[in-house]
Amino acid sequence: MGFILGGLDSEPYDREYSDGELVRRIIGYFRLRARSMTIAAMAMVGDSLFGAAVPIIVSQGIDVATTSPTVGRIGALVAAMLLLRLLAWFLNYVRQAQSARAIGDVVLALRDDAFKAVVNHDLSFHDQQPTGKIVSRLTSDTRDFSNTVDLTMNLFSQILSVAVIAVAAFSINVRLTLLIWAMTPLVFAIALSFRHLARQATRNARRVLAKVNANIQESVSGIAIAKGFRQEQRMYEEFSALNEQAYQVNVVRGLTINTIFPLLTGTFGIVTAIILYFAGASALEGVRGEGGLLAIGAITVGEWYLFMQAMGRFWFPMTNIASFWSQFQDGLSAAERVFSLIDAEPEVVQTDDRAVPDLEGHIDFENVRLSYTGEEIVLPDFSLHITPGETVALVGHTGAGKTSVARLLARLYEFQGGQILVDGMDIRTLDLIDYRRHLGFVPQTAFLFSGTVCDNIRYARPEASRQEVEDVAMRVGTEGWIEDLPQGLQTEVGERGTRLSMGQRQLVALARVLLNDPAIFILDEATASVDPFTEAQIQEGLELVMEERTSIVIAHRLSTVRNVDRIIVMREGRIIEEGDHETLMEKGGHYAELYETYFRHQSLEYVEEMRRPTS
């Protein structure tokens, strides 16, 4: 509905790139589709010229009619008019179709670049960016970015038609044309002050709407409690008050926005009346062939008509030109958000891309130093040697650096000092993709992709046969956990695996690792408990996975710490104790303390001792 109303609800955004830089990059993308863009631009020029010629022809027609009408001249004029209209329609078609093609391709290229960048960014990047923000940059901002192109095209087309009309008008009568141009500040003043008000009202409306929505969301999410305690009336009253408030604010916004068109057309009406009078006076001069009372300069009747038409073709494009800049800025902001996504510097940098042979599973951390922010040091000087086939548990309070050790080994973060060797090779020199194929990593919340259980098990090895998947699934769990799934291996796991229970998700994640048969297994144990039956199954599956390979487990479960070869006790990024469960317990150090906090209540002794108080 006219682009004076466009982009009212965009957020202010801090700019880091200069306008010039952004425009250059945008043009760079469009260079790929130079042909379509050139055709579209040429069609646009033609369209604007032809469109502007229409009132000129009508005015000629009127002149012919009032002076020396002949059938031939009228026929020629009408034929020209029809041809012009047809051509204008066709050029408009070419312009729109070509620019849709170009914009479609550019948005696709941009999305592709942005997604590739996102997938290849380090984990530290993803830790800082909420998922929703990245998604909206990838999908919505790339779309909004394309608006700048539409806007710019429209701007040029409007300027062109204003220019054509202006030239025609100037050539007829300078004073009248100046009179029209004198209205320009008025148009700009109305359009800009209106935009300011409307933007304000829109922000208020959005804010209050967010409140209402939050209220509904909370009510719906907490409905069980509201009903359990029969608090519906109270909740309804709260909602009602907010709903009423939203109504008030929205009415203000609606009224503001709806004022603009009547205001513009009303003002335009008055301005037209002024031109009607002055141009009419000139036409009178023209008809009488003598200087009139106002002495503006004589024009013909047809030219009078042209001036009347010129007003309309001048006024409305001007309102759009006035609001171009702020909308163009919105589009640039969107482009900037996308570019900054693409430009984020990776921190994990490989120094070489050596191919990785079959690994035995030696792991050496040599004086590794790690800091995520540059200030807070997570691992000051970490050394650890693990022999092939060994199973090591990392224990410690939250923040002790356990997860960091695991993630460094998977090369998900960059470290600042020392080195990490696998079978004697510096992991910074390896081909990253190749190296990771030799790792099996199960993060704390076992993440599944939507698709079937089978798809998820063979995620890392899509070429694995159905039989292999079945074998692995059978091995990882006991007593028909697959049969418990509604459609066995073909069960859809739902978005992020939510249709499976936590325990089932962990079994799938273990099967995924087992199928890939990695030399090194890294497990970040879940802190949330699963039911005791599934717990027993996971335990068995885990033992199977850990049996044949070097394993590092961030342990949260008592049965794990009891079974591993070696427990590494960490505090503030340092190893302060190591050994097996019994020796560490006897020692009575930090491990014994951790045991009290995290593991004791999982023991049978605790269960027996925790007798229900009889009162």
Place this chain on the structure above:
Amino acid sequence: MDRQEFTVKEAQEYNRSSPLRWIISHVLRYPHLPLGMALGTILANVLMSYSRLIIGDAFRWVTTPQPALGDLLELAVLFAGVRLAQAVLSLGSNVSVEFLAQRLERDCRDELYRSLLGKSLSFHDDQSVGDLMARATNDVRQINLMASPGVRLIFDSLVGVVVPIATIATIRLELLVVPLLFVIFLVITLKDYTGRLNPVADAMRRQFGEMNSEVAESISGIEVIKVNAQEEREERKFYEDAADFRELFVERGRIQARYLPLMVYGAAFGLALLHALGVYMRDPGFDVGNVVSYMGLVGLLNFPTFISIFTFTLVEMGIVSAERILALMTTETELDENEEGFAKRPIEGEVRFEHVTFGYDEDTPVLEDVSFHALPGETIAIVGETGSGKTTLTRLLNRVYDVDEGCVRVDGVDVRGWNMESLRSQISSIEQDIFLFSRSLAENIAFGVGQQADREAIERAARQAQAHDFIEGFEEGYETEIGERGVTLSGGQRQRIAIARAFLADPGILVLDDSTSAIDSETEDRIQEAMFRVQEGRTTFIITHRLSQIRWADRILVLRRGELIGQGSHEELMRGCRAYRRIFARYEEE
């Protein structure tokens, strides 16, 4: 009126028999507003057409033998006046519609909200919060947009076609030929246009949604993608999604570019000029003023042609939204308040399941032939794998669902015979996902008893629930806000708030679903203690992974795929139930 669990007195009733009737019944609450819009629009259009006649008069004036400048001034002033009045009238019309549209949104949201509060818990269990939110926000907004600018513009276009054409008829009847032909072709081409555009536009919306959700999934799973070295595959998948979207985008662009009504208008304009000049040449009674008026009136038809590109879509989308909202509101809720039912306070807490069978759909029973008996004050632990029916069993108690076969008795009375209010208010549940409202801690604890609880009672409950100490640890103590504006509580803290809530509400029967408890909890002892305490003096059903809670329950129910494969005390089950023994077996090996 369907059965409701919650009703507001003297609430406005609407006709819910069809989406259109429903919207109309909403509109008719404020009959003066659509009337205002209609009058305003019609008059504004009449004045607009009249202003074109005035311009014609001005051109006629210049061709008269002795034109006086004063006459032109009169015409110009008249013109300005007419246009000003036109602007005021169309503003009036816009204002009317705007009020109507905003009221529609407000009323629809209100009606939907009331209806949601009135639905049973089983209804809410089946609905995803996301979907409900989409209807309460987008669909309700869409109804607003349907009125303004949707219906307003359609009406405006309609009047904007009829009035100029009628005005043309007053100039000369024969001049109607071109405009009428134009209308016929406009209708045909518009229909063709929307028929082509709508499927593509729908497909685009769907594809955009798909692309969004796939991207969201990939990014949430980025760690898994990286460690499995599957970046390339994800890139390929995304590219395919984005390329599909691009195809649709280009296709839509092509359809929009080929907007035939504009060509129809162009042709009509040329033919109109031909016709006007033709009449002018053969008929001296038809002067330049008539030509200008006529061409001006034909020019007015440009706006309706142009604006129709998107108005119809708005109305269509509004109707679809209305349908979606209605579908939600008219879903029958299975249970009702049963005000005449059995009421008793306080409840004893005796529970008996007699051959209970239940399934969410008919073919797959979730519980099969379950029977047990719980005495008042007993603690019953329910164990079994995820999906074995533990949670479902507890939901039959407070009638979130009703059994298919058999019956559930509380204090000897079938729950279906109880007064809903009396039954539910005496059975409290502490769910797995503990939900806290974004209010102060004190209000959250007192939520169950409304405003009646005094500070002393709240603190007592918090002490019993082992929550007092950590609450006092916050700067603002009991007044600390939870949620976005306030603090985030850990799982264990949330649980203790919920337990405090239960202490205050003091129900005869308590359902405690503890199945997502975190192992990594430094306050395990305190939680255990709070849980044991809250079980005292009431019948408690507990779903838990904490072995100590299972170990010391009065009675344990072992479920496997909906069947009760064992019940009894810990000792009895260790002797007689293999599945139960397995839980404890891994400890015995050591």
